[in-house]
Amino acid sequence: MIANRTLELLSLLQAQKEWTGDGLAERLGVSPRTVRRDINRLRELGYPVTATKGPSGYYRLSRGARLPPLIVDDEQAIAIALSLQTAPASVAGLGDATKRALNSIRELLPPHLSRRLATFSIEQIENAWELAPPQVDPGLVAQLSAAAQERELVRFTYRSIEVDEVDGSEVLAEPHRLVVWSGRWYMVAYDQRGCSWRAYRLDRIEQPAPTGWRFPQRDVPERDITRFVQSQPDRGDTPDTWPCWGTILMECPAPLVAKWAPGAASFEAIDERITRIRMGAWSWSALIGFLVTFGCRFTVESPPELAEAARRVMGRIDVDIPRADARAAAPADASAPGGEPAL
Amino acid sequence: MIANRTLELLSLLQAQKEWTGDGLAERLGVSPRTVRRDINRLRELGYPVTATKGPSGYYRLSRGARLPPLIVDDEQAIAIALSLQTAPASVAGLGDATKRALNSIRELLPPHLSRRLATFSIEQIENAWELAPPQVDPGLVAQLSAAAQERELVRFTYRSIEVDEVDGSEVLAEPHRLVVWSGRWYMVAYDQRGCSWRAYRLDRIEQPAPTGWRFPQRDVPERDITRFVQSQPDRGDTPDTWPCWGTILMECPAPLVAKWAPGAASFEAIDERITRIRMGAWSWSALIGFLVTFGCRFTVESPPELAEAARRVMGRIDVDIPRADARAAAPADASAPGGEPAL
DNA sequence: GGAGAAGAGGACGCGTGCTGACCTCTACTG
DNA sequence: CAGTAGAGGTCAGCACGCGTCCTCTTCTCC
Incomplete structure (x- = not known):
């Protein structure tokens, strides 16, 4: 049956890069001449098959005007479905194409694959440093x-x-x-x-x-x-989304800042050692916490609330070197910064 | 040509959920009898087509023993390729299936789609709070x-x-x-x-x-x-991957901690107000920074290095309320904690 | 409960077009 | 230059795909 054979030919060509005519003929159970005819048929259908003549010649499916029907094995099907399912914000800009693709795959998944997909539960970690990304049309x-x-x-x-x-x-x-x-x-x-x-x-x-x-x-x-x-210092990331926003001079070279700063931060190099960071967070404490992360000296430029928060932080850290049974150690209430509770 | 028609029939059945026999016949340019024959052919090939009799009857492609060739439009192809490309760690456990799927799609993408894919550049934000996930077999x-x-x-x-x-x-x-x-x-x-x-x-x-x-x-x-x-308090996330690891008593209810803590942290509720957190980071400062984020009072239980780091942090924050043109304000070099550089 | 709509499928005959065999030609490799 | 592998023309034969016509079955709606 020709339809069957044509589909199988397509899948063979997708599964393995290169095929000789004789190999295909044997695999499909027809004569090499018929294979050539089938190849031509595929070409007429818009799936271009490139061929190389001479010894070690081969057939090979190449890019065409449109994407051929994708023939994927079980593993690939699961991988595609999972990727689509956990597609990050990046794909959100593509609109419903992701959903459509996922739906059509999910509905066509054979039961055993469907069950397998169901045994996976993927949870993206919510990244506290990032706001929910804005909607993009x-x-x-x-x-x-x-x-x-x-x-x-x-x-x-x-x-x-x-x-x-x-x-x-x-x-x-x-x-x-x-x-x-x-x-x-x-x-x-x-x-x-x-x-x-x-x-x-x-x-x-x-x-x-x-x-x-x-x-x-x-x-x-x-x-x-x-x-x-x-x-880009001026790339349009704005304070309007985070409630707390401030400017800081960080005693840390700009490339290092670039490496660690979250997406919402923007920065400019003041000199080789100092970088001005402008960033936001969901609270003043969080903003300070982020800055502490760098392990560098920094100076709050603005606003006053952030400076106030920085001062407050000092009072919040208790240092307690525990004894063998430290269980009883309730957090000390003393607010002296750097004060060490009794051992 | 029958191969063509069979492929088109498959794609029609994938593109639209339900079709009447006459509709398919008209669309394919053959008689309804032939459509029935084609449907039977598909069924013989292992793509089960369910049919409903009676008025408002229809044909419909359903789950079969194996996944039929996926026929996707341009948008879906891009969405699939992008998802595979940005596939997070979740899919890493699937081995090379992701790569194989991506490769075969990329090689088959028609030029215009390939160019379109090339105009996208997706960069996952590296989440500083998380280590590179361990390899999974x-x-x-x-x-x-x-x-x-x-x-x-x-x-x-x-x-x-x-x-x-x-x-x-x-x-x-x-x-x-x-x-x-x-x-x-x-x-x-x-x-x-x-x-x-x-x-x-x-x-x-x-x-x-x-x-x-x-x-x-x-x-x-x-x-x-x-x-x-x-x-799960005992889910096996271990200190062996982060260089710095410590135990902290945080004056913050456990559910709140659960909400904000990064994946590597484990914690247990001491009482309704106090939570013991055990977590790691890439440096002691980072660990302290993370803890500051909560905006709660906390006590370092262990190790001494973390307590030392906490003390050091105090000396690193300068508070500077800027004038109108704060540009000239270089970070003060004085290491006095809480010291305010001259306006 | 009956009419009608829609799928299922058997029978038949026509003729299309697929197939394999055989051939020559071309392109590439070594 | 020989050998290999794809390209493709031709031809005979026949399989089977197609439309037509038919009967059944199943389901919905009146």
Whole structure:
């Protein structure tokens, strides 16, 4: 039966990179001539099969106009389903495509795989340092992604960081890459008016409009595009989401800060040793706690509440070197900083 | 051409839940009789199509012995590729299935999709509070998952938390669920000897052996299985991975601690107000920083190094209320705790 | 309970088009 | 230059895919 054989041929070609005609013929139980005909049929159907002539020649399925039906084994099916299921915020910008894919796979999973999937329970750890990422319009992602692909200039208004500003500024930019970093979407683009590279937060872009103008290839400023986004001082991460926000001078080189700082923080190097950090957290104590993490000397610049919190922290740490049975040691109430309770 | 039509029929059945025979006939350009024949062909190929008779009857693709070739549209392909690409540690336990799936999809992606995928750059935020998760043997995951599915008792030796203990204890347990929490794999199982529910870390399970004995259905102790794993005081998260590890009494109710503590921490309630936390971090300062985060009074129980670090932290925080142009304010070098540099 | 809608499937005959055999040609390797 | 592997034309034969027509069954709705 030809339909059967064609499907099997597709799956053989997907399962193993390279096949000789004779190998396929033997596997499918037909003559090599028929295999050639089947290959041609696949090509007519839009699944391009490249072939190499000569000794050690082979057939091989290559990229075509559209994705061929994916033939996956059990392990891969589970891996795909699990990945889709635990898809992080990065995929949230793709809209319901994730859900649709997951649904269709789940409904088609054979019972034994379905049971196997059910024995897995995946829990993402909630990262206390990060806020829930802002919603991003999937349509916007698609539009900008397409524009970057087509190298088409886009015009949009960019809502400024200042929360209650009347409305944003008009931007004309060359979209190059979309970057998801710590749950937030950025577009790395070249601002044609400012003649500089910028990282724009997608959730601050409004009224995007394609211009129809193409722009030439342009090299992205840094090899590591994510590093670039991280180092943008003005990338639009704003205090409006965290209740507590402050500015700190940290006696720690900027690259180190970049390595450890959570996504919401922005920073600038003051000199080689000092970095100004601007970041938020869910409470003043949390903000101080984060800063302590660095193990460096730091100075609170603003606001006064943060300085107050820093002073308060001093009174909260008790140091108690326990005896063999330390069970009875209730936390000391003495608020003297650095005071050591009796051994 | 029949192969074409069969593939299209499969894709139609995947794209839309329900189809009438006439609808399919019209869509495929053949007679309804032929559609019925094609449906039968699919059934012979192992893709079960359920049908409902009578008015408002329909055809529908249902679960079969194996997963049919997945026919996905562009959006879904991108979503799947992105999910696989950013697959978190959870999927690492599945071995190379993730990589194989990603590779085969990436190689088959049509150029326009491939370019589109290239415009995305996804960077997971590295969670400073978590260590790189320990390696888990994919074979072990598969074996335990299968055992849970088959409800088959397993015997294994469990390496104790104490690092250098000679060897672990023998365990006979009913595997129920596998839980991935903050990058670590746990098996929720009923210990038949201890007659209690336990969460076992997979990377501490050695020499697992199927016993062949079946066990009856048993209700998992808590609705929220992840919550159960989190609340296990003895779930095997050990100090051997973090360089700095300590025990702290925190003046904060245990449920609150559970909510904020990172995955590696374990804790027990001393009373309603006090919780003993045992956790590690990459440095003593980081550990203190984390504790400060809670905004509660706490007491260091052990080790002395942590107490020392707590004292050191006091000297590191400078409080500086900035003037309008605070730019010139270099961090003070004076090490007096709480000392305020000159305005 | 009966009419009608929709799937199931047997029978039949036509003719399409698939198949294998055999051939030549081309491209590549060693 | 020989050998190997894909490409593909041709031809004879026949399998089987297709539409038509038919009867059954099952389910819904009136």
